[in-house]
Amino acid sequence: MDFNLSEEQQMLQDTVARLVRGEYDFEKRLSFSDSELGFSEAFWNQLGELGLTAVPFPEELGGFGGGGVEVQSVMTELGRGLCLEPYLQTVILGGGVIAQAGSDSQKEKWLGEIAAGALKVAVGFQEPQSRYNLNDVETRAEKSGNGYTLNGRKAVLIGGHCADLLIVSARTSGDSRDADGLSLFAIDPKAAGVERRVYPTVDGAKGCDVTLTNVQVDADALIGTEGQAGDVIEYQTGRAIAALCAEAVGAMEESIKLTLEYLKTRKQFGTPIGRFQVLQHRMVDMSSELEQARSMAILSANVADAEQSDERRRILAAAKNVVGRSGQFIAEQAIQLHGGIGMTWEYSLAHYAKRLIMINHQLGDDDFHLEHYASLLEVAS
Template sequence: MDFRLNEEQQMLQDTVARLVRGEYSFEKRLEFSETELGFSEDFWNHLAELGITAVPFPEELGGFGGTGIEVRSVMTELGRGLCLEPYIQSVILGGGLISQAGSDQQKQQWLEGVASGQLKVAVGLQEPQSFYNLDDVETRAEKSADGYTLNGRKAVVIGGHCADLLIVSARSSGDSRDSDGLSLFAINPDAKGVEKRSYPTIDGAKACDLFLNDVKVGADALLGAEGQAGDIIEYQVGRAISALCAEAVGCMEEANELTLDYLKQRKQFGVPIGKFQVLQHRMVDMMSELEQARSMSILAASVADQDQSLERRRVLAAAKNVIGRAGQFISENGIQSHGGIGMTWEYSFAHYAKRLIMINHQLGDDDHHLERFAALLQAS
């Protein structure tokens, strides 16, 4: 098979690469992470002006009509720059849930804003007790005459502190951990009863916990059919996993380049430490892990927008497992190759390592997806 990008796809990737190189230095990233917003509003606006935020949306909504392959091109370059902007949360996951579950009116109301970058969406699917199981939802949605009343808590909502729209899962029927009975609701973040407790994450982004205390929403806040959101959530999380895998590959590429440059420059006993055979072998292992991760990222991107199937589930679980392990391996061995400087705040490698570790834990770590892959094999 020919895995080379076509002319339009290559142009898209080159555009994002130039933007990241020109405007997202490591020093600026440190500054962005310390702001109240936690990322660069100017950089987000540049992404929107260039149409990057519109990549996965259909052309009738002002989008690019891109697939998982185009998203992979974007996310790989954002990963190389360690960009903090909530692209996956707002464009991929938030926009994807609205696209799949929303009514025509809801799509017209929100999707154009998401595609233009003017509307930022944050998605709350996890809860403190969930541990990667997105069916484990204790937030309740009680139906009333004019809508619903929501009560519960959502954990680690990336970008929730500054979102213009919140999408949360809640249980409208059934018991905790049932796959049936889940519903999706779009909430105004300033609605009465919505409490946000914001904090920085270990990899530099900002998140919040959402507390929903008798939050009243109208019937038009429901996305899709009541109690039928489980399959929609699984499908869109699969697309987000594919995007995370692409971001991880970008991080790994840069981490390996930093490590290789250090081995060439750092001298001991009068010679570059890259001359030592044990470090050469370690570098080869790191490059081998990157190549395997890159291949799995391409495979994940190729199935991201396919109809749901056992094969799609298996590929995404395998990709997340392989890429999670590869990221952990490259982080640990890169730090070993650097020595103490590999853990210093002022040096970028430590931040790549942190991001790779957190990507492994987002939407299920390597152990979780290994178990999922094994269960899916048995199911076939």
């Protein structure tokens, strides 16, 4: 199998790489993170102007018509730059949900704006008690007149503080943790009864918890079929996992690059510490982990848009396990090889390490996905 990028895919990756190198140096990232918005509005607009927010959408909706490999090319470079913009939430998750389950009018209303970078979306699948089980939903949506009334809490919506549209899961029937009975709703974040509590995350982004108190929505706010959103959530979460794996690879590559440069310049006993054999062995271990992670990221990208199946589930679970474990290993080794400077706020490595640790925990950590993978093997046998 040929894993080389096509000419068009390589041009896409080069475009993102040039944009990140030119517009997103580390000092700027610190200032973006400290700002009220938490990222660069100008950089987000550039992503839209260059068509990068349109990558996974059909051409008839103003998109690029790309798939998992094209998304991987974009996410790897965004990971290399530690970019803070809500690309994953808006383009991959939000846009993916609407593209899969939305009505024709919803697609026409929202997907074109998402593809143009004019609409930011935050997705609320998690709740305070749910941890990694996205079927564990206590938020309720009850029919009320010509629409629904929503009550509940959603946790850790990255970019939710500035989103133009919220997409949340809510239970229209069944008990907590049932796979059936889940529905998806589009909510105006400025609607009466919507309260957002904003906070910084450990890796420099901004997130928020959303409380819904008697929030009234019309019937056309329902995305997809009532009570049948479980499959949509699982499928789109799989696409997001593949995108996260690609982002992690970019962050790992930069972490190893920074560590290697440090070993070449830091001297002890009159010689660069990179000449010490034991440190060379640790760099080899880091590089081996990176290659494993890169291979699994490529594999996950190739199944991200495939039809749902146990094989797709197994590949995505395996990829998230390997990439999460490798990312955490590389982060820890890079910090140790740098010594005290590796934890300095003004030095970029500490921020790469934090992002890699958070990617491991986002949408399920390595232990969670190992258990999920094992359960799928039991089903297959």
